[in-house]
Amino acid sequence: MKKSEICVIISIVIFIFSLAYITSLGGLGYLPPVDVRKLAQIYLASTYNPYQPTNTSSGYESVTAIIWDFRGLDTFFETAVFYGAIIASVAIYRGVEISSKKKSIGMSPIAKTVTRLSLILIPIVAASIAFHGHLTPGGGFQAGSVATVVIVLSIMVFGLRRLVQKGVTKPKILLLRSLGLIGIGLTAIGLVLAGLVIGVNAYIFQNQAKAMAEISYPMWIDDVLFGGSLLFFNIFEFVAVMAGFTLVLMLFSIEEEEVKKVIK
Amino acid sequence: MTRKTLASIPAAILSFVIYLFYTGSLGLFDVITGAIVAVIIGLLVGNIVVENPGKALSIRRGFLMLIYIIWYFLVAETKAHIDVIKRALHPKMPLNPAIIKVPYNVSTDYAMTLIANSITNTPGTVVVDLDYENKYFFVHWLDAKTSDPLKAREIISSKFEEFAKKIFD
Known part of the structure; x- marks a missing residue:
């Protein structure tokens, strides 16, 4: 090893250590406290709090509680923006048909057989993530993304045309996507509608009972933690995200020749 | 029962077992949601995954x-x-x-x-x-x-x- 190389290594080591030392002394700005911060304490205390029924969010998972309860409206608009983007993609590809008459080539029979088994495995994992969104890390968006892997695999291994022949068509996926979004919307205003019927006050995006609005989604059914509105949000988001990604992936897999026939 | 419905039975059973295995819990919530998911997946992909229901259940x-x-x-x-x-x-x-x-x-x-x-x-x-x-x-x-x-x-x-x-x- 040359002398200059040794010098370079030593100076890098000295640089890293001095930077670490300065950072640990607070020389590069405010140091976050070692203990749990105030804001986090508030979230943790109100995510699952059986002693204060008006200050709880019906699940064990703080992240899901924040996403679908504390800031549910934000997440709703995020989902709506995502939906808008997908509608835009569909609009760009309007009139482009996925021809299902020609036979798909696909990959070798070995890959096809193995992928057939993952048609069971991957959706099951996705569904478990969606249904346990209020209990363990995960939730609707993550589950939807996992489920999309099946579509990626199917398009690669079986071919897009085969997928369409098996009934995975654009209108069906669009319908599924819309059902997911409608479900999210209905869950958001569910308690308001129920309140109108039985004549009590309720808010949109309300999950558990509040001081002036004493109806809530079921937090417990028997002794099973049900998750209130979180469970419904996660399931509908799962459906919406899965259908949205599927639709875009299918559109992007259409051959250029087919697209160019319509869009010149 | 048609072959398609029959084919969804082994697929649903496999789905249910994998669901519980992946979830790692046998609570009431897991069993109920698992059963719902298993039936849906079984009906959707049963006849693609299963070639012969009798063999799959053997x-x-x-x-x-x-x-x-x-x-x-x-x-x-x-x-x-x-x-x-x-x-x-x-x-x-x-x-x-x-x-x-x-x-x-x-x-x-x-x-x-x-x-x-x-x-x-x-x-x-x-x-x-x-x-x-x-x-x-x-x-x-x-x-x-x-x-x-x-x-x-x-x-x-x-x-x-x-x-x-x-x-x-």
Whole structure:
């Protein structure tokens, strides 16, 4: 090893250590406290709090509680923006048909057989993530993304045309996507509608009972933690995200020749 | 019951077991949601995944599969690993690579895939291509002992094929 190389290594080591030392002394700005911060304490205390029924969010998972309860409206608009983007993609590809008459080539029979088994495995994992969104890390968006892997695999291994022949068509996926979004919307205003019927006050995006609005989604059914509105949000988001990604992936897999026939 | 509905039964059972296994819990919530998901998945993909419902529900075949898995991962894999480790560490590195045509004689896709994946998963042999019509694998073999297809099958895949035939055919 040359002398200059040794010098370079030593100076890098000295640089890293001095930077670490300065950072640990607070020389590069405010140091976050070692203990749990105030804001986090508030979230943790109100995510699952059986002693204060008006200050709880019906699940064990703080992240899901924040996403679908504390800031549910934000997440709703995020989902709506995502939906808008997908509608835009569909609009760009309007009139482009996925021809299902020609036979798909696909990959070798070995890959096809193995992928057939993952048609069971991957959706099951996705569904478990969606249904346990209020209990363990995960939730609707993550589950939807996992489920999309099946579509990626199917398009690669079986071919897009085969997928369409098996009934995975654009209108069906669009319908599924819309059902997911409608479900999210209905869950958001569910308690308001129920309140109108039985004549009590309720808010949109309300999950558990509040001081002036004493109806809530079921937090417990028997002794099973049900998750209130979180469970419904996660399931509908799962459906919406899965259908949205599927639709875009299918559109992007259409051959250029087919697209160019319509869009010149 | 039509074949399609029948086919969804083994698919649903498999789904339910995998759901509980992945969730890692046997609570009431998990069993109920698992059952719902299993029925939906079973109905959706049952007739794609399952070729013959009767075979898929056979306990004898499932038991054979279990024996095969234990034998394959404990015996076949270990043998192949030791052989490749020996070759890699040997000072002369005795390799004699070749791509050999290996015939197979099973009728279902699942059995064929089990043989192919068994060959690939053991170190030293890899299925690189497949002649589906004439039932041949093209196997890359690290130490090609023979170039005769039938003898190669005897050495590489006869035991896998025996099991695959009993489990899936």
